[in-house]
Structure formats: structure tokens, C-alpha cells
Amino acid sequence: MALRAATLPWFSWRVSAAVSISGTGGPYRTREGLAALSRFDGSHADMLRIVRLLTDNFPAIDDHVELRLRDACNPGHYRAVAAAGLATPFESAPKHRDDYPRSLRTVRTPLALVSGRQDNLVEPDWAHRIAEHAPSCKVYEIDARHSPNISDPETTAALLLTIVGELEGGAATHDHAAPGTSR
Structure with a gap:
């Protein structure tokens, strides 16, 4: 931004x-990174996989995974994050040139x-x-x-x-x- x-x-x-x-x-x-981050099954193990994509190993990694799991359970949080990968109804609209x-x-x-x-x-x-x-x-x-x-x-x-x-x-x-x- x-x-x-x-x-x-x-x-x-x-x-x-x-x-x-x-x-x-x-x-x-990278395509691989986008694909790896775009899927989440809701489990602790999968959140740990995602955090390890983002970070090095660090002493408080388990606490950070728990925090992210709690955040993901907040109303609307998961939907808002997952929405970035959804197609919009505007796909057929003329696209502006991104310079x-x-x-x-x-x-x-x-x-x-x-x-x-x-x-x-x-x-x-x-x-x-x-x-x-x-x-x-x-x-x-x-x-x-x-x-x-x-x-x-x-x-x-x-x-x-x-x-x-x-x-x-x-x-x-x-x-x-x-x-x-x-x-």
C-alpha cells in the first residue's frame, strides 16, 4: 500500500x-507462494505451516500460531482473508493499464x-x-x-x-x- x-x-x-x-x-x-497461502484447513498444523512460510523458526512460534488461530475464528476474519482469491463479477469489465x-x-x-x-x-x-x-x-x-x-x-x-x-x-x-x- x-x-x-x-x-x-x-x-x-x-x-x-x-x-x-x-x-x-x-x-x-511467486505462484507457489500464492498457492501455499491460499489454502487453510482450519487446523493448528496447517496454521503452523502458514506461519513457517512467513517466518523463520523463533521461540514464540507456538504462541503466534495460537494467536493467528484465534484471529481466524473471529467473525468475518477468514472470509475477508479468503475473499482476496475470489473472482469478482467485474472480470469482464475493461481493465485499466497498470503502470x-x-x-x-x-x-x-x-x-x-x-x-x-x-x-x-x-x-x-x-x-x-x-x-x-x-x-x-x-x-x-x-x-x-x-x-x-x-x-x-x-x-x-x-x-x-x-x-x-x-x-x-x-x-x-x-x-x-x-x-x-x-x-
Whole structure:
């Protein structure tokens, strides 16, 4: 959402900077990842499978699985999540041309893309492919899967503090490694 919002003139003026952790803005997701996330049988074991697709193993994984199971049982939650995969009655309507990520070429808002090196849900080079179109974009890599904020919040927070410091300082390079990691 942050990347797409940055391209909207009526919204972009409200954003001073944006960071996307594994969020591609739509493209560059893998078919295998989409298929694996689109099915859920309601069991603890299957929720654990989904969480393991998103995260590395971490000490509180069982608690996180239980939390997600409780959330999935909330009225409307599962339907809302599952609805993303449903066909709409508007499929036959003329489709507008989606210029994203090329539309990022005019964005001046500082953008940061955080890419997990072990993320199998998106294509490995997604962040660099987006950055090719966005002159205000920097790419940061982290040794993690899709959701490092869940399985390694300390490293993710340290990286975010680094990013914010660089955005505020106006650093000009385009590739960065997370603190404590190498390229």
C-alpha cells in the first residue's frame, strides 16, 4: 500500500517517507507462494505451516500460531482473508493499464524496500527490480523470510532505525545490508 500510495498525487504529499518490508505492491509474488497461502484447513498444523512460510523458526512460534488461530475464528476474519482469491463479477469489465512499478519513476518521496534473503513468497530480485524504476528508492536486505518483524523483531527494529536515520540524513547510496549482516 505504501508504494502504491506514493504514486498517487492526491495522497503522496501526506507521506514524508515509506518503508515496505516484503511488500512488492502487487507484482513479483511467486505462484507457489500464492498457492501455499491460499489454502487453510482450519487446523493448528496447517496454521503452523502458514506461519513457517512467513517466518523463520523463533521461540514464540507456538504462541503466534495460537494467536493467528484465534484471529481466524473471529467473525468475518477468514472470509475477508479468503475473499482476496475470489473472482469478482467485474472480470469482464475493461481493465485499466497498470503502470506500476514504472509509475514510481516520478515519486520523490524517499522509499525503502526491505527484502528477506530467504523469502520464498516473492521473487528473489523483486526489490531491485522495483528500485530500477524509483529514483528515490533504497534496497535493504535482511537474512530472513517474509515477515522478519514477527520472527526477529529486534533485528527488524534495528534495521528500521538505520533506515529512518539514513532517510533523515539523506544518504545517497542504493544498496544496504541490515546491521550485523553481509551481502
